Amino acid sequence: MRLLDKAKFLALFAWRSALRHRRRSLLVISTATVGMTGVLFSMGFSNGMVDSMIRGGVESGMGHVQIRPAGFEKERKIDRRLKNSSSLLERIEGLNMPPELSPTHVAPRFEREGLLRIGSYQEGVVITGIDPEKEKSVSSFDDWIIEGSYLPSRQEEDSTGIIPCLIGAVNANRMEVELDDYVILTLGNHASESVSIRARIVGIFQSPMTGVDRHTVLVHRSALSELYREGSSQTSNITLLTTGLAASAKLDQFLESQLLQPETATTRNDIVADDDFEILSFFQLQPQIETMLNYIDDIKGIIYGVLMSGFALTLLNSVLMSVFERTREIGIQMAIGTRKGFIVVSIILESVILAMAGAITGFVIGGGLVVSLSITGIPLGSFAGGVEMIGSMSTIVYPRITMDDIALGFYVAIGMSILASIYPAYKATHIQPVEAIGGRH
Structure with a gap:
């Protein structure tokens, strides 16, 4: 009980010291509030950027796992085609997925780099052949239609020799x-010859990503396959969408165990070479997002420290001035036998109280700001060019903070307050009682 009484007295003493100069304390608390608000906003925006890139990649058809021709991860050539894709697709669709991976949706795609032309205008695009009904389960293009309709059935267009297509709103506006207007699609066929076909615009989509709008044209996979090689059915990749991004690695491992043949090879690369395809998880398809996630995790503490450094300097000045003004009081305390440890702890507690008051206020204001923006979003339309360079990132970012961010903020605030109080505490313990009481300080 005696120890508890001492703790209460120490806390009360530190609290009274913190409130002794209210204007100065208010300045310290305000500085901490601004710093913590900035910290939460910066971390929320960073998290929102990553979320936007992940969501954009998944919704534009990347899925959680893709099966690609062997060597794609290294070379990144979309013109490669899967061999025996029909039998491979049947094997995948026939798999009995574990409960944690159900439901898992599957859709094939055939991608070719080409040109979208009308008159003198042309744009480099990825002409993507899809199976419309299956594609609906792995991407959001059907939800992004703002004019017209999704791709109709292939049979409706066979007799005309003109294929239907979907283009992005960016290209529709530029062109x-x-x-129902017509455009020309040009690409290279199996013999490396340039071939063109007339396409009718049946729908215009507007995605959250400018790059997807500008560089994607959707057609039927069967039509694109025939244009590439008459009478063929081609597939560049098979996309799988499962229960969530967290299950991407599990789905990758499950597919490897079911589709690859470990008895014929000793390493994963050997297995891929034998089967002529490789299974890639989301972060293998988008390594830059994983790099950004790791980078943000690595620098969170640094960002917090930099943004809170102004608060630390203000706190140092405030506590140091408090020590100087209380020199006589501290001298009397030491003269009557107060231990130096008590003085040191009281000064540290004073700093922590001021820091926590500012941190809590900052969390309320900063948290409210982030929550508000997480609903309305932060439009980045003015930076569309830069956003397009990032790739799958949306032009609207929805900030998000986690409990880890909040906890780290508290740790940094406490750490900064302790560091800022070390020098004032050192000065306080070196006060000479006789000189302090006599006013010669």
Whole structure:
């Protein structure tokens, strides 16, 4: 009980010291509030950027796992095609998925680099052949349609020799085209010859990503396959969408165990070479996002420290001035036998009280700001060019903070307050009682 009484007295003493100069304490608390608000906003924005890139990649058809021709991860050439894709697709669709991976949706795609042309205008695009009904389960293009409709059934267009297509709103505006207008799609066929086909715009989509709008044209996979090689059915990749990003690695491992043949090879690379395909998880497809996630985790503490450094300097000045003004009081305390440890702890507690008051206020204001922006979003339309360079990132970012961010903020605030109180505490313990009481300080 005696120890508890001492703790209460120490806390009360530190609290009274913190409130002795209210204007100065208010300045310290305000500085901490601004710093913590900035910290929460910066971390929320960083998290929102990563979320936007992940969501954009998944919704644009990247899925959680893709099966690609062997060597894609290293070379990143989308023109490669899967061999025996029909039988491979049947094997995947026939798998009995574990409960934690159910449901898992599967869709094939055939991608070719080409040109979208009308008159003198042309744009480099990825002409993507899809199976419309299956594609709906792995991407959001059907939800992004703002004019017209999704791709109709292939049979409706066979007799005309003109294929239907979907283009992005960015290209529609630049080319000044509307629904039912015609464009020319040009690509290289199996013999490396340039071939073109006339396509009718049946729908215009507007995705959250400018790059996807500008560089994606959707057609039927069967039509694109015939254009590439008559009478063929081609597939560049098979996309799988499971219960969530967290299950991406599990799905990758499950597919490897079911589709690859470990008895014929000793390493994963050997297995891929034998089967002529490789299974890639989301972060293998988008390594830059994983790099950004690791980078943000690594620098969170640094960001907190930099943004809170102004608060630390203000706190140092405030506590140091408090010590100087209380020199006589501290001298009397030491003269009557107060231990130096008590003085040191009281000064540290004073700093911590001021820091925590500012941190809590900052969390309320900063947290409220982030929550508000997480609903309305932060539009980045003015930076569309830079956002497009990032790739799958949306032009609207929705900030998000985690409990880990909040906990780290508290730790940094406490750490900064302790560091800022070390020098004032050192000065206080070196006060000479006789000189302090006599006023010769």
